[in-house]
Amino acid sequence: QVQLVESGGGLVQAGGSLRLSCAASGRTFSRSTMGWFRQAPGKEREFVAAITWSGGMTYYADSVKGRFTISRNNAKNAVYLQMNSLKPEDTAVYYCAVESYGLGVPTTNSEYDYWGQGTQVTVSS
Numbered sequence: 001q002v003q004l005v006e007s008g009g010g011l012v013q014a015g016g017s018l019r020l021s022c023a024a025s026g027r028t029f030s031r032s033t034m035g036w037f038r039q040a041p042g043k044e045r046e047f048v049a050a051i052t053w054s055g056g057m058t059y060y061a062d063s064v065k066g067r068f069t070i071s072r073n074n075a076k077n078a079v080y081l082q083m084n085s086l087k088p089e090d091t092a093v094y095y096c097a098v099e100s101y102g103l104g105v106p107t108t109n110s111e112y113d114y115w116g117q118g119t120q121v122t123v124s125s
Contacts, residue, residue: 001026002024002025002026002027002098002114003024003025003026004022004023004024004096004097004098004114004115004116004117005022005023005025005116005117006020006021006022006094006095006096006116006117006118006119007020007021007022007023007119008020008021008119009094009119009120009121010120010121010122011122011123011124012086012121012122012123012124013123013124014086014087014088014123014124014125015085015086016086016123017082017083017084017085017086018083018086018121019080019081019082019083020036020080020081020083020094020096020119020121021078021079021080022034022036022078022079022080022081022096022116023076023077023078024077024078024079024098024114025077028077029053029074029077029098029100030053030074030077031053031102032053032098032099032100032101032102033050033051033052033053033098033099033102033103033104033105033106034050034051034070034072034079034096034097034098034099035047035048035049035050035051035070035079035096035097035098035099035105035106035107035112036048036049036050036070036079036081036094036095036096036097037094037095037096037097037109037112038090038092038093038094038095038121039092039093039095039118040089040091040092040093043092045095045109046061047061047107047108048060048061048064048068048081048094049061049064049068049070049081050070050099050105050106050107051070051071051072051079051105052102052104052105053074053102055071055072057104057105058070058105059105059107061107063089064083064090067083067084067085067086068081068082068083068084069081069082069084070082079096081094081096083121086121086123087123088123088124088125089123090121090123091121091122091123092120092121093118093119093120093121094118094119094120094121095115095116095117095118096115096116097109097112097113097114097115097116098112098113098114099111099112099113100113100114
């Protein structure tokens with residue numbers, strides 16, 4: 001059974017940093033694209049960042065470009081999201097996701113096959 005477990009969320013002041021982690025189990029995802037999405041209260045889930053299986057290609061939403069960095073460790077079946085210069089508008093539940101076929105860096109929910117339960121990130125002003 002595939003399981004994705006996020007961690008690292010919390011409460012931080014504006015301008016601060018957090019590092020999210022996502023550990024995958026149940027199968028090896030070394031050939032899959034992995035991504036991060038987020039959902040704020042009353043809003044739809046939106047794409048944040050994605051990384052190909054080799055780490056050679058990454059893609060970011062415009063709203064986080066230059067502040068967030070996605071990385072992965074295939075040996076640990078894990079993906080990370082380093083978030084710097086956080087803003088109150090970054091407040092959301094953050095989800096990691098896996099696109100099983102390694103098809104580039106998709107940005108829509110429907111292209112991802114497995115999802116974690118999410119971790120809350122709250123940025124105070």
